[in-house]
Amino acid sequence: MKEHLTNRDKQALKTKRKLITSARQIFLQNGFDKTTITQIAKHAQMGYGTAYVYFKNKHKLFIAIMEEIMQQFFQVAEQEFRPTTAEEAKSQIKDQVRGYLTLAIENKSMMKVVKEAIGSSETIQLEWNNIQDKFIKGITSDIQHSQNKQLVSHDFDPYITAKSWYHMNEIFMWQLVDTNESDSLEQIVEQLSLFYSSALYS
Amino acid sequence: MKEHLTNRDKQALKTKRKLITSARQIFLQNGFDKTTITQIAKHAQMGYGTAYVYFKNKHKLFIAIMEEIMQQFFQVAEQEFRPTTAEEAKSQIKDQVRGYLTLAIENKSMMKVVKEAIGSSETIQLEWNNIQDKFIKGITSDIQHSQNKQLVSHDFDPYITAKSWYHMNEIFMWQLVDTNESDSLEQIVEQLSLFYSSALYS
Amino acid sequence: MKEHLTNRDKQALKTKRKLITSARQIFLQNGFDKTTITQIAKHAQMGYGTAYVYFKNKHKLFIAIMEEIMQQFFQVAEQEFRPTTAEEAKSQIKDQVRGYLTLAIENKSMMKVVKEAIGSSETIQLEWNNIQDKFIKGITSDIQHSQNKQLVSHDFDPYITAKSWYHMNEIFMWQLVDTNESDSLEQIVEQLSLFYSSALYS
Amino acid sequence: MKEHLTNRDKQALKTKRKLITSARQIFLQNGFDKTTITQIAKHAQMGYGTAYVYFKNKHKLFIAIMEEIMQQFFQVAEQEFRPTTAEEAKSQIKDQVRGYLTLAIENKSMMKVVKEAIGSSETIQLEWNNIQDKFIKGITSDIQHSQNKQLVSHDFDPYITAKSWYHMNEIFMWQLVDTNESDSLEQIVEQLSLFYSSALYS
DNA sequence: CATGAATGAGGCTTCATTCAT
DNA sequence: TATGAATGAAGCCTCATTCAT
Numbered sequence: 001m002k003e004h005l006t007n008r009d010k011q012a013l014k015t016k017r018k019l020i021t022s023a024r025q026i027f028l029q030n031g032f033d034k035t036t037i038t039q040i041a042k043h044a045q046m047g048y049g050t051a052y053v054y055f056k057n058k059h060k061l062f063i064a065i066m067e068e069i070m071q072q073f074f075q076v077a078e079q080e081f082r083p084t085t086a087e088e089a090k091s092q093i094k095d096q097v098r099g100y101l102t103l104a105i106e107n108k109s110m111m112k113v114v115k116e117a118i119g120s121s122e123t124i125q126l127e128w129n130n131i132q133d134k135f136i137k138g139i140t141s142d143i144q145h146s147q148n149k150q151l152v153s154h155d156f157d158p159y160i161t162a163k164s165w166y167h168m169n170e171i172f173m174w175q176l177v178d179t180n181e182s183d184s185l186e187q188i189v190e191q192l193s194l195f196y197s198s199a200l201y202s
Numbered sequence: 203m204k205e206h207l208t209n210r211d212k213q214a215l216k217t218k219r220k221l222i223t224s225a226r227q228i229f230l231q232n233g234f235d236k237t238t239i240t241q242i243a244k245h246a247q248m249g250y251g252t253a254y255v256y257f258k259n260k261h262k263l264f265i266a267i268m269e270e271i272m273q274q275f276f277q278v279a280e281q282e283f284r285p286t287t288a289e290e291a292k293s294q295i296k297d298q299v300r301g302y303l304t305l306a307i308e309n310k311s312m313m314k315v316v317k318e319a320i321g322s323s324e325t326i327q328l329e330w331n332n333i334q335d336k337f338i339k340g341i342t343s344d345i346q347h348s349q350n351k352q353l354v355s356h357d358f359d360p361y362i363t364a365k366s367w368y369h370m371n372e373i374f375m376w377q378l379v380d381t382n383e384s385d386s387l388e389q390i391v392e393q394l395s396l397f398y399s400s401a402l403y404s
Numbered sequence: 405m406k407e408h409l410t411n412r413d414k415q416a417l418k419t420k421r422k423l424i425t426s427a428r429q430i431f432l433q434n435g436f437d438k439t440t441i442t443q444i445a446k447h448a449q450m451g452y453g454t455a456y457v458y459f460k461n462k463h464k465l466f467i468a469i470m471e472e473i474m475q476q477f478f479q480v481a482e483q484e485f486r487p488t489t490a491e492e493a494k495s496q497i498k499d500q501v502r503g504y505l506t507l508a509i510e511n512k513s514m515m516k517v518v519k520e521a522i523g524s525s526e527t528i529q530l531e532w533n534n535i536q537d538k539f540i541k542g543i544t545s546d547i548q549h550s551q552n553k554q555l556v557s558h559d560f561d562p563y564i565t566a567k568s569w570y571h572m573n574e575i576f577m578w579q580l581v582d583t584n585e586s587d588s589l590e591q592i593v594e595q596l597s598l599f600y601s602s603a604l605y606s
Numbered sequence: 607m608k609e610h611l612t613n614r615d616k617q618a619l620k621t622k623r624k625l626i627t628s629a630r631q632i633f634l635q636n637g638f639d640k641t642t643i644t645q646i647a648k649h650a651q652m653g654y655g656t657a658y659v660y661f662k663n664k665h666k667l668f669i670a671i672m673e674e675i676m677q678q679f680f681q682v683a684e685q686e687f688r689p690t691t692a693e694e695a696k697s698q699i700k701d702q703v704r705g706y707l708t709l710a711i712e713n714k715s716m717m718k719v720v721k722e723a724i725g726s727s728e729t730i731q732l733e734w735n736n737i738q739d740k741f742i743k744g745i746t747s748d749i750q751h752s753q754n755k756q757l758v759s760h761d762f763d764p765y766i767t768a769k770s771w772y773h774m775n776e777i778f779m780w781q782l783v784d785t786n787e788s789d790s791l792e793q794i795v796e797q798l799s800l801f802y803s804s805a806l807y808s
Numbered sequence: 809c810a811t812g813a814a815t816g817a818g819g820c821t822t823c824a825t826t827c828a829t
Numbered sequence: 830t831a832t833g834a835a836t837g838a839a840g841c842c843t844c845a846t847t848c849a850t
Binding site: 410411415460528 | 840
Binding site: 642 | 822
């Protein structure tokens with residue numbers, strides 16, 4: 001176990017950060033496909049091969065950026081969800097949906113690039129599936145908890161329900177990213193949570 | 203000067219049309235960069251060398267398509283603008299703005315590709331500048347006409363004013379193309395024309 | 405259906421031939437991995453990209469060469485095999501085995517490169533499997549014919565038997581390629597055919 | 607002049623040994639070209655920069671291994687060769703040839719890599735030339751000694767004769783390395799020595 | 809007018825090597 | 830002495846473009 005970062009480690013970390021920061025900017029500007037490693041390296045003021053010291057390839061570099069963005073989403077998703085009444089459940093659900101969609105709107109430009117990248121690269125597609133799974137697992141455990149508390153019928157299969165619920169959210173997320181209908185956010189939030197809480201917590 | 207199209211000319215025209223039609227479809231499907239000449243030629247069922255008989259390069263082929271699209275926009279822009287009162291001016295302005303933005307929304311998919319292409323190619327960028335100029339010149343002459351009719355103060359420099367006004371419109375045009383906020387169209391139309399007619403025709 | 409090769413077709417064929425010929429020489433000299441497309445193109449006195457007009461990649465180019473070599477082997481394998489007695493069967497088997505192994509010895513240098521390439525490329529490995537299958541299918545049908553003629557017991561599963569027999573031959577083929585034990589050729593031929601004909605045609 | 611190895615020197619020597627040992631294994635496994643410094647360093651459990659402390663480059667590292675192997679060959683070559691009769695000469699020649707070729711067979715795997723490396727690197731080629739020269743010089747002096755003893759005619763130019771004789775041996779050495787004809791070793795030994803002793807010591 | 813053979817610039821990636829710590 | 834961060838040459842491959850037929 002390292003107790004301490006040597007100067008060298010710090011330098012490496014700094015280079016990696018610079019790489020990610022530069023990459024984010026270039027990806028944001030040019031999109032996934034049109035961004036070249038050369039552009040990123042030039043912007044980060046480092047040699048061409050350096051990018052490959054830190055990332056196996058262009059896809060992995062993008063995934064690093066994608067994961068940083070998704071960290072914020074996970075924080076919303078991982079908020080405590082331990083309702084004691086149906087009312088409380090619906091309210092918490094609304095907050096989470098709103099949080100999730102709001103983040104998407106706030107990061108719209110980058111999310112557009114994410115969408116392009118998912119469509120462009122098998123590897124990134126797989127990584128996105130992992131991200132989806134992480135969300136779905138969190139929801140699954142929330143459902144199970146509610147079932148134990150007798151708030152949700154055991155008739156619901158937690159995983160399938162979670163998957164369905166997650167994808168409902170994701171669809172609207174992409175729609176907001178694609179189309180700037182940010183105004184209808186609150187309505188979407190209301191409808192989604194109504195649907196979900198009616199189904200499970202009625 | 204040929205007065206008459208020979209059969210050969212007709213054939214050539216037909217080939218060119220087919221090329222443009224096929225290109226439009228492929229560009230629409232794959233975007234500008236990911237479209238290859240080979241794809242287009244295959245779709246048009248001709249040798250790919252043939253494309254180069256009619257268009258110097260990929261960019262010029264795209265420009266041909268772009269110009270066809272822009273024809274519709276020019277028709278809106280070239281509508282008679284000869285208001286006799288401030289009221290009339292504002293009303294006509296509104297119609298033109300609405301017409302311009304509506305066309306953008308109707309051709310949104312292609313306009314997205316146009317945007318990509320502008321960002322991707324110097325040549326296309328220059329062509330877009332020409333298109334902008336054409337709009338701006340039209341507006342300039344409208345302003346001058348209104349100045350002659352004493353509807354607009356001679357304090358306004360016609361060209362600079364036209365340029366400003368055009369770009370205000372273009373910005374919102376791209377926004378509508380990027381973001382599907384079609385709902386807010388009427389509000390944008392109202393605000394833009396209010397701003398412009400207040401400034402000039404008050 | 406083309407009835408006739410145009411001059412253009414002829415030129416293309418010639419280029420492809422030159423490419424294959426040059427590639428064969430370079431592969432022979434440098435082995436599979438160390439051969440570069442640049443070397444081949446330079447030797448064939450053509451531009452770099454030309455190689456890619458005719459072959460999707462380095463592997464496919466090698467496969468073309470490999471297949472030409474294997475044509476000779478197939479000719480041996482496809483020789484009529486319609487024995488009427490066990491004696492005749494054994495004699496024909498011996499001839500085929502000898503023919504197969506002799507070809508390997510005659511093309512030893514290239515077969516070494518083939519071996520390297522098989523170990524180096526998934527694609528080429530798959531192509532080699534196809535080649536094996538072709539041999540095995542031929543043998544399978546020979547066995548079935550002999551079974552119909554009551555020369556071979558129906559207890560033998562033709563395909564499995566063919567596969568086993570083929571691989572026995574291939575193992576010795578590689579050994580001869582690796583090791584120059586050409587002297588022992590006749591002994592190997594004798595042993596292999598003895599084994600096989602004893603098993604099936606006794 | 608250091609008379610004495612400090613602990614530091616000892617450590618350095620140990621590191622160098624480990625490097626050579628690991629390198630030998632990896633080169634043996636992967637061949638010259640496909641071996642990377644990273645692989646070797648990982649196997650030797652040290653930073654890959656360390657390899658460059660001890661060896662200027664990959665080629666020099668390989669040369670170190672090559673030289674260790676060749677040490678054994680030199681021992682054979684440097685065995686006293688002071689025949690007093692033609693009979694004795696032939697017998698000693700046979701022993702040396704046998705010794706040389708036997709070592710090649712015993713180290714066949716590594717000798718294959720040596721061959722690949724010679725073909726792959728100018729530097730290693732040059733080093734191999736040095737090794738050849740060392741052999742040839744030894745033979746040259748043996749010939750001169752025999753000439754002084756009146757066993758060999760002064761008509762023979764010692765250097766040219768030595769060079770010819772050495773290369774005859776080397777050719778068969780590579781053949782044995784390439785081809786596993788170890789069985790014919792004794793025959794080759796007999797023929798080579800017969801040829802040479804007939805020519806010089808008849 | 810129509811074709812497609814030929815070309816090479818430019819993108820991704822690997823890996824030997826340098827150099828500052 | 831030991832390390833590994835940083836670099837760029839060189840290989841593969843794609844595709845716009847030229848040009849001879």
